[in-house]
Amino acid sequence: MSAASVCMSHSPLLEHVEPPADVRAAVDAAFARARAFVREFDPTLIVIFAPDHYNGFFYDLMPPFCVGYEAYAVGDYGSSQGWLDVPSELAADLAQHVLDCDIDMAISRRMEIDHGAVQPLDILFGDIAAKPTIPIFVNSVAKPFVTMRRVRLMAEAVGKYLQKLDERVLVVGSGGLSHDPPVPQWSTATEEQRRLLLDGRHPTAAARAARQQRVIDAARSFAAGQSDMLDLNPEWDERFMDLCATGRLEDTDAWTPDSMAAAAGNSAHEVRTWLAAHSALRAATNTPTMDAPAVHYRFYRAIPEFIAGFGVMVCH
Ligand SMILES: O=C(O)CCc1cccc(O)c1O
Numbered sequence: 654m655s656a657a658s659v660c661m662s663h664s665p666l667l668e669h670v671e672p673p674a675d676v677r678a679a680v681d682a683a684f685a686r687a688r689a690f691v692r693e694f695d696p697t698l699i700v701i702f703a704p705d706h707y708n709g710f711f712y713d714l715m716p717p718f719c720v721g722y723e724a725y726a727v728g729d730y731g732s733s734q735g736w737l738d739v740p741s742e743l744a745a746d747l748a749q750h751v752l753d754c755d756i757d758m759a760i761s762r763r764m765e766i767d768h769g770a771v772q773p774l775d776i777l778f779g780d781i782a783a784k785p786t787i788p789i790f791v792n793s794v795a796k797p798f799v800t801m802r803r804v805r806l807m808a809e810a811v812g813k814y815l816q817k818l819d820e821r822v823l824v825v826g827s828g829g830l831s832h833d834p835p836v837p838q839w840s841t842a843t844e845e846q847r848r849l850l851l852d853g854r855h856p857t858a859a860a861r862a863a864r865q866q867r868v869i870d871a872a873r874s875f876a877a878g879q880s881d882m883l884d885l886n887p888e889w890d891e892r893f894m895d896l897c898a899t900g901r902l903e904d905t906d907a908w909t910p911d912s913m914a915a916a917a918g919n920s921a922h923e924v925r926t927w928l929a930a931h932s933a934l935r936a937a938t939n940t941p942t943m944d945a946p947a948v949h950y951r952f953y954r955a956i957p958e959f960i961a962g963f964g965v966m967v968c969h
C-alpha cells in the first residue's frame with residue numbers, strides 16, 4: 654500500500670465568474686501541479702471526503718458521515734453528471750471497518766453528489782469515472798456538527814482500513830477554506846428556502862438555474878466589494894493549512910463549530926474534509942501522531958470571485 658493526499662478548495666463559480674487573469678493563471682498552475690503529482694503517483698483507488706450543498710443530503714435525514722456504495726453526480730454548476738465507478742464491495746468493507754472501530758458511519762447504496770465531490774475529480778482526472786472511487790460525505794453545511802475530533806477519528810479508522818489494502822490510494826479532501834457563501838441557514842430561512850433544505854432533491858432545470866444565478870450574482874457583488882458577506886480570512890486559512898502541513902491535527906480537536914463559523918464563515922466547515930484527508934493519510938501511512946507529512950506542494954489565494962479562500966495541498 655502507498656498513500657498520498659490532495660486537498661483542494663472547490664468553487665461552483667470556477668467556470669462562472671472570472672477572477673483577474675493572474676489569479677486564474679495561478680489557480681490553473683496549482684491544478685496542473687496537483688494533476689502532475691497524481692499522474693506520477695498513478696493511484697489505483699481514490700477515497701474522496703466531500704461535503705454536499707443540499708443536492709444529495711437534506712434535513713429530512715442528515716448524517717454526519719456517509720460512505721457511498723454507488724454514487725451519482727447531479728451535475729450542478731456545469732460539473733460532470735453521471736455515475737462514479739465505485740468499488741461497491743470495497744466501500745462496504747470500509748464502512749464495516751469504520752463501524753468496527755466504534756465510529757457510527759451511514760451508508761448509501763445510491764448517494765447523490767454535487768460539485769463538492771465532483772470538481773476535484775474533474776480537475777485531477779478529467780472524468781469522474783476514470784478511477785475506482787469511494788466517496789465519503791462529511792457534513793459541512795447543515796447544523797448540528799460533530800466535533801473536529803470526531804472527524805479526525807472517523808478518518809483515522811478509514812486510514813487504518815486503507816493501510817491493509819494492496820493499492821496505491823489517493824485520499825482527496827474537497828472544500829474550504831474560509832468562505833461564507835449565501836447558503837440558507839435553517840434558523841433564518843424563508844418557507845421556500847426551508848423546502849429546499851428539507852427535501853429539495855431533483856429540482857427542475859429552471860429552479861436549479863435560478864439558484865445558481867443567485868450565487869453567481871452574489872459572487873460578482875462580493876468581488877466588487879458590494880456585499881455584506883463575511884470577508885475571507887487568509888490568516889485563518891494559512892494557520893489551518895500550517896496545522897495540516899505539520900501534522901498537528903489534534904490542535905483542531907477543541908475548535909467549536911460556532912467559533913469556526915464566526916472566524917471563517919459558515920462554509921469554512923468544509924475544512925473538515927481536509928482534516929479527514931490528512932488524518933486518513935497519517936493512519937494509512939502509519940505516521941506517528943504529531944509527525945509532519947511530506948508536503949509536496951502548497952498553494953493559497955483568497956479569491957472573492959470564487960467566494961473562497963482557495964487552497965491546494967498535496968502530501969504523501
Ligand atoms: O449552495 C450552492 O449552490 C453553492 C454555494 C457556494 C457558493 C460559493 C462558494 C461555495 O463554496 C459554495 O458552496
Ligand SMILES: [Fe+2]
Binds near residue numbers: 829
Ligand atoms: Fe462547497
